[in-house]
Amino acid sequence: MHFLGQLFPLLLLLTPGRAEESCEGSSSPTSSPSSSSSSSSSLDLVRVLETLGVAKECKAERKECRNATVVAPLLEASFKKFNIGCRQEAACLVGLMMLESVNATFMRNQSPGRPGQGTVNMQMCGFNLKWAKDLEPGTFSDVDSLECFDKGCKDAGKCNQVLDEVLKTDEGNFFSPAWFYHTQCNETEIKTGLRDNVSFCSDYVTKCVGTDGKNEDRLKRNQQAFEAFDVIGKTKCVPL
Structure with missing residues (x-):
């Protein structure tokens, strides 16, 4: 995953792309x-x-x-x-x-505009759910997992809600590369x-x-x- x-370039910008979940675990x-x-x-x-x-x-x-x-x-x-x-x-x-x-x-995926994909790491929704829970224990305690690889995914609304929560602070945005790595x-x-x-x-x-x-x-x-x-x-x- x-x-x-x-x-790919769009004038002067590179468009953040797709992410599928892999490499879980702690190290x-x-x-x-x-x-x-x-x-x-x-x-x-x-x-x-x-x-x-x-x-x-x-x-x-x-x-x-x-x-x-x-x-x-x-x-x-x-x-x-x-x-x-x-x-x-x-x-x-x-x-x-x-x-x-x-x-x-x-902070958010620009093309194709996947729900819940964001942070400066452009993490997919499933990772942002984990990140949100680490940032604020107890958050989204009723949600075990989320996946959203296209605009029409069934979890789109919840994925966007998760990303909104992560991006409430600049820490949620800019700590994400180090969090993911670690x-x-x-x-x-x-x-x-x-x-x-x-x-x-x-x-x-x-x-x-x-x-x-x-x-x-x-x-x-x-x-x-x-x-x-x-x-x-x-x-x-x-x-x-």
Whole structure:
């Protein structure tokens, strides 16, 4: 079951795509940042995000847009909460987020407009149900599972309700990439490898996210993120 899907250009934007659910389960990082990398310079995440295309100032008509000064501290807090300690991991997650949300411009799937698909991770409804329950225990206690892969799905109304709940706060939106990585992917070997080397990012996208990690658009966007985070060629964890 996949999580995110193929994207295609619409003028200047890439359209978030399909997600089917896969890689359930919980997994924690099994290694700690390498002490040999501890001298790395501090990361200016605002600058990194602006370099990657996040707006310095959102246009008034872009109601779902968030600028880099808003996004950066939210991502930093999410990395801390979900034990993401290496730039390599962060670069992979940010590259994915940038593609799916079109540089933090959209919170909801734009095409084909699937009910309940959203957050900057463009998670499908089933994942957002889990995320909503984690954000606020007791929420949707009467709902065990949801699926919605097209506009006419039987769970459309409930899926939209779930997404509305998740998006009530910017935390619900921007903590989702780290939450998914930490709690919904049980590919320990890939996650351990990604802490040291971004070459494992495409494996994460394929095995856990459930879409083509070798897609040309994804590879290009990820490469930009790797450059911005200064992790190309690094083979040991560079601490955040």
